[in-house]
Amino acid sequence: MKAFALIPLISCGLLSACGGGGGDSDNTVVETSVNAGTDLQIIEKTEFTITAQGSPADGTFSWQQVSGPSLEGFPLDGAEQTLTAPDVKTDSEIILRVSYQSTGSSAVSDDISISVSSNNQLPLAVVTQTSPETLPSVYKDTVTLSALESSDPDDNGQIDSYLWQLLSGPDLDIASFNESTLSFSHPLLESNVNLSWQLTVTDDEGGEASTQYSMTLNKTNELVDANAGADQNVEEFEEVTLDATNSETVTDTYQCKWQQLTGNSETLSNSDQCTTTFFASDVDTESTLSFEVTVTDSKGRTDTDSLFVDVSPKALGLINDSGVGECYNNTQRINCESDDFPAQDAELGRDSYANRLDKVGKGNLAFDYTKLNQFADEVGDDSSDFTCIRDNVTGLVWEVKSESSGVLPNTSLREGQNHYFWDLGDTTFTDTSTANSTCPDDTSCGVQSYINEVNNLDFCGGTNWRLPTYTELLGLIDYGKQGQSILIDEVFFPNMPSESALSHLRYWTSQTAADGTSLSQAYIIDMSDGNDLAYPKENTAYVRLVRSR
Known part of the structure; x- marks a missing residue:
């Protein structure tokens, strides 16, 4: 492509001076042009030369890059330039523009197209x-x-x-x-x-x-590789899976046989399968079990491997559970695994593991009681001759009431029908006029008098009998008996008073009810419905003493 520009030129006649006062003058237009040269086709990374031509000959050349992969050095001055094509990933086009300006004229320009072909060298694969x-x-x-x-x-x-x-x-x-x-x-x-x-x-x-x-x-010397799996850490009552399916043999099939080597004896679901399960037993302290699997291939070749299972006690706490062992929806009993009514009491806590607990004594679900005689020695679970009860969960020893022998106040000291007002600690009243009224005490039918008399007897091997705390007494309630008249296990706590005597089965706790206005009430728990109540201390309620071992 060639670009042009027109410029005027003035010439003087021979007979008249150019500066004279008259005569004709000659105005001639001179054309300015530039040509960037023929378009080029080149290969990447090769040298090439571009040459521009301009007219008239006294002008100057200037190059710039308009588009395409970058070339070094631009802008450049001079009619001829030697350049190196860039390294390109794909075929590309470069547009260069030359500008030319002669004396007294405007600049003119022309473009040249340079097609650059990619010349990819294949990679070298090495392993x-x-x-x-x-x-x-x-x-x-x-x-x-x-x-x-x-x-x-x-x-x-x-x-x-x-x-x-x-x-x-x-x-x-x-x-x-x-x-x-x-x-x-x-x-x-x-x-x-x-x-x-x-x-x-x-x-x-x-x-x-x-x-x-x-x-x-290379081949392997031993053609059976038994793999019992990684050692495990579990809690008591958890289901444990023993899995030897990562064992290897050169034959297509193999068999497994599990056996327990050490620890409390566990019952495997199927010891002749490569995958077997068991529920970790009840433990009181950290314990370790070990198991071995023998893997036999179809040609009779064998190998063994073993693993350890560390079992730790589950954090079930040192208080009794509620005694509720069934789950319900809004109207009826349901399977405890229902997702619609999750996290019910029967599937949480100690009671949910009741069938796997290793009890010392007996009791409903997770309750665990042992009968003791008058000297605090253990007697048989089925014995009818016992004086107190040891709770094997909490470690507390509870008073068992004696049989009814008469009508108040002509009763014996520890009869269940005796009832007392609350006079422990800093109380606001003392009432000695109550002697031989709701109890057979000659001094007062206050709780403290009863505690003193029982401790003077060295009853059931102890002299530290006291009123239970709120939490301790609540731990005797079996809410699984809801709907019955008595929510405590009468097999272990017989001789309950007749509910008609006080129209309730309220038992004192040792805790004053801080109601914000006075200290005149203490908490009771009703053994007929499981409810608690802040109860006036001058009223009477039943008493069941407790002591620590």
């Missing part, structure tokens, strides 16, 4: 084995093949992707065939096996190259 450090590899070694030494000879090229293919050899457990490295575990082999791999690498311009790599995996 090396980088692990294990000691060769040859053996069973269970991690074998790693690397393609990181593969390269792209282009100055600014790089490898974009990798593809591994196993052309021959056994099935291997490989996470990915598209990474720069490939790893697998040396398998169990009855004889040496040759593996053949093909690696294909692709560069950032789409160029591909492949190579093949051969290696040998």
Whole structure:
């Protein structure tokens, strides 16, 4: 392409001076032009020359790049330029523009197009084995093949992707065939096996190259490898799974046989299967179980492996559960595993493990009571001759009331029908006029008088009898008996008073009710419905004493 511009030129006649006062003058227009040259087709990274021509000849040339992959050095001055084509990933076009300006004229310009062809060099695929450090590899070694030494000879090229293919050899457990490295575990082999791999690498311009790599995996001396699994840490009552399915043999099939070596005897669901389960037994302290599996292949070859299971006590606390062992929806009993009514009392806490608790004595669900005689010695669970009860969960010893022998106040000291007002600690009143009224005491029917008399007897081997706290007394309530007239286990706590005597079964606790206005009330718990109540201390209620061992 050629660009032009017109400029006027003035010439003087021979007969008249140019500066004279008259005569004709000649105005001539001179054309200015520039030509950037013929469009070029070149290959990347090669030298090429561009030459511009301008008219009239006294002008100056200036080059600039308009578009395309960047060339170094622009802008440039001068008609002729020698340049080096850039390294391109794909065929590209560069537009250069030359501007030309002669004396007294405006600048003119022209463009030249330079087509640059990509000349990609194919990558080089290289495979090396980088692990294990000691060769040859053996069973269970991690074998790693690397393609990181593969390269792209282009100055600014790089490898974009990798593809591994196993052309021959056994099935291997490989996470990915598209990474720069490939790893697998040396398998169990009855004889040496040759593996053949093909690696294909692709560069950032789409160029591909492949190579093949051969290696040998050696046979294994022991052809059965038993795997009992990792050691485990569980809590009591948890279901434990023993899994030997990661064992290996060179035959297609194998059998397993589990046996317990040490620890509390557990019942395996199926000791002849490679996967078996059991529920960890009730433990009081940390304990360890050990198990062994024997794996036998179809040719009778065997191997054994063992594992340890550490069992710790579950954090069930040192108080009794509620005694509720069933789950309900809004209207009826349901399976406790229902997702519509989750986290019910029967599926939480100590009671939910009642059928697996290793009890010292007996009791409903998780309640665990032992009968004691008058000397605090244990007697049989079925004995009818007992004086107090040891709660094996809390460790507390409870008073058992004696049989009714008469009508108030002509009763014996520890009869269940006796009832007392609350006069412990800093109370606001003292009432000695109550002697031999609701109890057979000659001094007062206050709680303190009763406690003193029982401690003077060295009753059931102790002199530290007292009123129970709110929490201690509540721990005797069995809410699973809801709807019955008495919510305490009468097998262990017989001789309950007749509810008609006081129209309730309220028992004192040792805790004053801080109601914000006075200290005139203490908490009671009603054994007929399980409710608590802040109760005036001058009123009477029943008493069941307790002591720590």
